[in-house]
Amino acid sequence: MIEVRNLTKTYRTHERGHTLREVAQNLIRRPMKEVRAVNELSFAVEQGEMVAFLGPNGAGKSTTLKMLTGVLHPTSGEVRALGLVPWKQRRQYVGRIGAVFGQKSQLLWDIPPADAFYMNKAIYGVPDRAYKATLDELVGLLEVGDVMRKPTRQLSLGERMKCEFIMAMLHRPELVFLDEPTIGLDMIAKENIRGFIRSMNRQGVTFILTTHDLGDVEMLAERVVVINHGEIVVDDSLSGLRGRLGDKKSVRITTEAAVPDIGQEGLQILERIGPHELELGIDTSSLPLKRFIREFNEAYGIIDMAIESLPIEAVMKQLYAREAR
Numbered sequence: 001m002i003e004v005r006n007l008t009k010t011y012r013t014h015e016r017g018h019t020l021r022e023v024a025q026n027l028i029r030r031p032m033k034e035v036r037a038v039n040e041l042s043f044a045v046e047q048g049e050m051v052a053f054l055g056p057n058g059a060g061k062s063t064t065l066k067m068l069t070g071v072l073h074p075t076s077g078e079v080r081a082l083g084l085v086p087w088k089q090r091r092q093y094v095g096r097i098g099a100v101f102g103q104k105s106q107l108l109w110d111i112p113p114a115d116a117f118y119m120n121k122a123i124y125g126v127p128d129r130a131y132k133a134t135l136d137e138l139v140g141l142l143e144v145g146d147v148m149r150k151p152t153r154q155l156s157l158g159e160r161m162k163c164e165f166i167m168a169m170l171h172r173p174e175l176v177f178l179d180e181p182t183i184g185l186d187m188i189a190k191e192n193i194r195g196f197i198r199s200m201n202r203q204g205v206t207f208i209l210t211t212h213d214l215g216d217v218e219m220l221a222e223r224v225v226v227i228n229h230g231e232i233v234v235d236d237s238l239s240g241l242r243g244r245l246g247d248k249k250s251v252r253i254t255t256e257a258a259v260p261d262i263g264q265e266g267l268q269i270l271e272r273i274g275p276h277e278l279e280l281g282i283d284t285s286s287l288p289l290k291r292f293i294r295e296f297n298e299a300y301g302i303i304d305m306a307i308e309s310l311p312i313e314a315v316m317k318q319l320y321a322r323e324a325r
């Protein structure tokens with residue numbers, strides 16, 4: 001469905017300088033600076049996949065998404081999506097893709113979403129019958145029957161985001177790009193939106209999303225592509241991603257004796273709650289749980305303990321830290 005080869009984007013910007021003197025000088029000289037935001041990315045996505053692009057701020061995710069949606073020309077490299085070159089065959093391409101940008105609205109502030117939906121029907125040339133059937137289905141799934149008749153400016157963020165999704169899906173796109181789709185939403189609204197994405201995916205729609213919300217990743221993505229400094233550093237399943245950093249556990253522990261700042265192979269303090277209470281990270285490949293419990297009990301006396309798999313947040317933190325240059 002998508003084939004990306006050696007995709008690269010270099011932005012050319014004017015250098016401003018840091019000191020007042022530099023800023024003043026650079027206003028006259030206008031020296032150029034190049035930023036390679038995306039560097040030789042290659043990957044493929046199959047129909048029906050749900051792929052999450054992750055990475056720290058400035059990693060190159062949005063730039064990649066903009067090239068995949070066709071709004072940005074790459075400096076070099078190739079993309080074929082749905083058999084088309086996104087930035088060259090834009091008209092054909094936009095009729096078959098959808099996009100939701102959490103920070104940018106496609107609705108019109110002063111008119112109700114229901115009217116904006118009808119406008120999109122005309123723009124995409126959706127026949128009456130198909131429009132009605134799709135609208136009924138989406139409105140039912142997202143429960144926005146009454147909401148969509150109020151002016152957009154009166155809607156809560158959660159209500160607006162649901163309508164943004166309807167706007168993006170009315171023409172039944174095969175491929176949908178989501179940039180931070182749940183940003184700013186409360187837990188219930190997030191769950192509604194994630195449920196909606198899952199049901200569309202079950203119908204065969206392919207989703208590419210970028211997010212900083214690891215809940216989105218755990219609830220949605222089967223495959224995770226981690227980008228850092230414009231390059232792919234991991235392309236794996238979520239469980240593969242966890243396994244990649246060893247079999248790690250997080251242990252919340254309360255002890256009789258105060259625990260000092262320990263440093264031992266396979267053992268790391270993730271958070272110190274108090275002298276007797278800690279959150280520890282354990283790499284069981286070098287420190288088996290049995291040995292940890294025995295030694296820790298002998299040294300500090302264990303009163304209470306809860307063991308869990310390392311949360312994905314901790315996995316990502318380690319991954320970003322490991323890749324930081």
Ligand SMILES: Nc1ncnc2c1ncn2[C@@H]1O[C@H](COP(=O)(O)OP(=O)(O)OP(=O)(O)O)[C@@H](O)[C@H]1O
Nearest residue numbers: 011013035037055056057058059060061062063064
């Ligand atoms: N229009 C632009 N002109 C110049 N540099 C840009 C432009 N857009 C992005 N960049 C730079 O390119 C790099 C990648 O930016 P990009 O927005 O793709 O990152 P991102 O992974 O989406 O980050 P975030 O998670 O913060 O949204 C950054 O260093 C950014 O400053």
